[in-house]
Amino acid sequence: MAAVIIIVIKGLILAVLLLTAFGVLTLTERKVLGRFQFRPGPNRVGPGGSFQFLADGLKLMLKEEIIPNGADRFVFLLAPTISLVAALFAFAVIPWGPPIHLFGQTIPMEIGGPNVGILFLFAITSLGVYGLILGGWSSQNKYSLLGGLRSSAQIISYELAMGLSVVGVLIAAGSADLNNIVSAQTNLWFIVPQIIGFLIYVVCMVAETNRAPFDLPEAENELVAGYHTEYTGMKFAMFFMAEYINMVTVSSLATTLFLGGWHGPWLPPEIWFIIKVAAFMFFFIWLRATLPRLRYDRLMAFGWKVLLPVALANALATAVWVSVVAR
Amino acid sequence: MVSTVVFWLAAAVAIVGAGGVLLAKHPVHSALSLVLNLAALGVLFLLLHAEFLAVVEILVYAGAVMVLFLFVVTLLMAGTKTPRDEGRFRLAYQYLLAGLFGLILFVLVAHALVGADWMSSLAATNAGGSFGSIAAFGTALFTKYLLPFELTAVVLLVAVIGVIFLGREHGATRK
Numbered sequence: 001m002a003a004v005i006i007i008v009i010k011g012l013i014l015a016v017l018l019l020t021a022f023g024v025l026t027l028t029e030r031k032v033l034g035r036f037q038f039r040p041g042p043n044r045v046g047p048g049g050s051f052q053f054l055a056d057g058l059k060l061m062l063k064e065e066i067i068p069n070g071a072d073r074f075v076f077l078l079a080p081t082i083s084l085v086a087a088l089f090a091f092a093v094i095p096w097g098p099p100i101h102l103f104g105q106t107i108p109m110e111i112g113g114p115n116v117g118i119l120f121l122f123a124i125t126s127l128g129v130y131g132l133i134l135g136g137w138s139s140q141n142k143y144s145l146l147g148g149l150r151s152s153a154q155i156i157s158y159e160l161a162m163g164l165s166v167v168g169v170l171i172a173a174g175s176a177d178l179n180n181i182v183s184a185q186t187n188l189w190f191i192v193p194q195i196i197g198f199l200i201y202v203v204c205m206v207a208e209t210n211r212a213p214f215d216l217p218e219a220e221n222e223l224v225a226g227y228h229t230e231y232t233g234m235k236f237a238m239f240f241m242a243e244y245i246n247m248v249t250v251s252s253l254a255t256t257l258f259l260g261g262w263h264g265p266w267l268p269p270e271i272w273f274i275i276k277v278a279a280f281m282f283f284f285i286w287l288r289a290t291l292p293r294l295r296y297d298r299l300m301a302f303g304w305k306v307l308l309p310v311a312l313a314n315a316l317a318t319a320v321w322v323s324v325v326a327r
Numbered sequence: 328m329v330s331t332v333v334f335w336l337a338a339a340v341a342i343v344g345a346g347g348v349l350l351a352k353h354p355v356h357s358a359l360s361l362v363l364n365l366a367a368l369g370v371l372f373l374l375l376h377a378e379f380l381a382v383v384e385i386l387v388y389a390g391a392v393m394v395l396f397l398f399v400v401t402l403l404m405a406g407t408k409t410p411r412d413e414g415r416f417r418l419a420y421q422y423l424l425a426g427l428f429g430l431i432l433f434v435l436v437a438h439a440l441v442g443a444d445w446m447s448s449l450a451a452t453n454a455g456g457s458f459g460s461i462a463a464f465g466t467a468l469f470t471k472y473l474l475p476f477e478l479t480a481v482v483l484l485v486a487v488i489g490v491i492f493l494g495r496e497h498g499a500t501r502k
Contacts, residue, residue, distance in 0.1 A: 004329065075355065115460055119382040123369075126390025130362070133394065137355060137401040149402060152394055159391075176461055 010111050015088055022244045023053040029285050036289035060240075063233035068139055071230070075138035080231065080238035083131025087245040090124040093117045094252045095179050097262050097270040110178070117178040118170065121253060122163060125208070129155045131242065132210075132227045139230035147226025150216050150296065155208055157303040162204035164311035168197040168318035169257045182261030189260040196314045198258045200307050202283075205250035207303065209243060211284055213291035216299060251280035334374055341367035354400045358393060365389040379464045 027042070030052065034041025043049035067076055092111040099108045112120075129152050136148015170176055172193060173184040184190075191198050207214040228239045255261060255276040264272030294302075344367060347360025365388045372381035468476050 072353075072355070075359070078359075116378045116382045119379070119386060119461075123382045123386040123390055126386055126394075129390075129394055130397070133397055133401060134355075134359075137397075145401065149398060152398055156391060156394060 007111055011092070014091060014111060018088060018091060018245050018248065019241065021248055022241050023057065025244050025247070025281060026056060026240075027053040028281070029288075032282070032285045033289055036286075057237070060233055060237040065233040065235060066230070068141065068230050070140040072138040072140070075134050076230075077235070079131045079135035079138060080235045080242070081131075082134065083128055083242035084238045084245075086124055086128035086131065087242040087249065090121050090128075090249045091245070091252065093120050093178060094249070094256060095182055095261065096252065096273045097268075108179070115175075115177045118166065118176050118181070118253075118257075121178075121249075122159070125246070125249070126155075126159060128242065128246065131239070135231065135239070136227035139227075141230050143224045144227050144229045147229070151210060151227060154210070154214065154216060154299065154303075157300060158204045158207040158214075158307070161200055161303055161307035161311045162208060164308065164315055165197045165200035165204060166257055167311075167315040168194045171315070171318045171322050178256055178261075182256060182263065185260040185263060189258065189263075191258040194258060194314075194318070196310065197318075198254075200311045200314070201254060201258065203307060204303075205254060206284070206287060207299070209246045209250055209284075211243075211247065212288040213293050214299060215293060216296050247281065247284055248277060251277045251284075254280055330374055333370065337367045337370040337374070340364075341371065354404055355397065358396050358400055361396075362389050362393050365393065379461050 027050065031041040031049065041049065042052040045051045045055045067073060095108065095110040132151040132155075133148040136144040136146070136151070139145070169181060169190050172190060173181040175181060175184070181190075210216075228236055231239060252273075255273060259276050262269035262273040264275075267275075341364050344360045344362075344364030348357045348364065351357040351360055365384060369381045369384040369389070372378075372384055
């Protein structure tokens with residue numbers, strides 16, 4: 001029974017942390033984007049605009065919730081729920097610190113650590129795409145539908161390259177358990193031997209979260225706002241939260257797989273983890289401020305004809321290395 | 328104790344999902360019910376300590392196959408009107424056929440269940456250790472079940488070649 005209570009408490013703490021991170025991230029993104037574009041960014045609410053995210057949240061909560069007349073009401077409400085639940089659920093297996101000892105019990109920092117940890121994470125994130133495709137269909141709006149279809153095609157395509165890009169790490173660590181992968185990097189982070197896998201992963205993680213320059217599903221000059229065109233108020237906010245939490249999750253996975261997880265000198269491990277994830281988040285914003293959007297056919301061709309073969313070759317090369325040379 | 332509760336919940340959800348596939352009026356709702364059913368089956372696999380199978384069930388079926396199903400269904404039936412509303416696809420002889428095949432399936436499953444050796448299966452799943460792990464699964468796939476595994480790979484390869492053949496632009500030269 002105690003085990004169940006511990007899991008519930010950890011789940012609550014993690015959900016609160018992730019939602020707080022979402023608030024802080026939206027503010028950071030607006031401020032940093034502002035600096036990139038030689039403007040101050042939000043600076044009216046609170047000191048230096050630092051309460052802007054509270055104002056944004058309040059606005060979204062108080063807005064009128066509109067459901068289009070022809071919409072499939074049940075699916076329309078289900079779609080943002082799936083997105084947010086999948087985003088929150090996926091983080092459950094990420095070890096963001098070494099186990100702590102409290103009240104005579106050893107408590108791991110992740111909520112669950114199955115020995116198929118990384119596959120579990122991919123399985124849950126692959127469910128997130130339902131939110132987009134269903135949101136697009138149930139709105140009964142052609143822009144929404146096209147946005148939803150685009151996003152599902154994009155996410156399925158890049159999921160393959162993403163999955164293959166981490167195979168090298170799994171072979172090198174000899175385990176799919178995220179804790180074992182972290183401890184395998186005590187001496188050398190996998191970014192050094194697996195640099196090709198890392199680069200493919202980074203490209204895929206931007207595509208998977210539908211962020212610029214791969215934000216095709218919401219290309220406003222062709223699709224208005226894509227799958228969430230008809231969404232307002234909190235339902236829109238749920239899609240918004242899911243996007244940012246997904247960014248945190250893929251960044252955390254990149255940290256765990258390639259940057260040694262919570263390993264680092266001097267500072268506490270949890271702080272190291274947050275620093276590494278924050279660096280990825282800055283990278284996301286940097287990309288958005290720098291690169292123009294890709295054309296849709298180029299995006300698909302790049303995923304299938306470049307990333308996928310290179311990721312396969314990398315996995316093969318790692319397998320040969322581990323089984324022939326390193327033995 | 329906890330696992331018993333989880334089992335009954337997952338079993339109930341699986342049956343509700345399976346029922347939804349048949350009873351839903353719109354194909355999108357049917358597809359969603361199937362996703363629910365697959366997710367519940369994943370939980371049941373987890374209870375049997377088959378972690379890898381559980382994850383693959385969700386990753387491949389719920390996460391990829393059903394997304395493609397929905398992809399096609401949402402594109403072909405973009406409206407919320409059901410086929411029945413539009414007076415198409417009235418079922419005539421399908422009820423009879425479905426009943427016949429359902430009966431055959433029921434007899435087969437019942438036969439398998441009556442002859443099953445429950446205790447040894449239970450012992451296998453409760454053995455713990457490496458049962459259901461990626462390593463055990465991979466070893467079985469590449470030793471005991473190598474032939475079916477390779478045959479499946481050939482079938483998939485044929486499908487891939489077929490898709491490329493059908494999907495190419497007719498009469499267009501390669502750019």
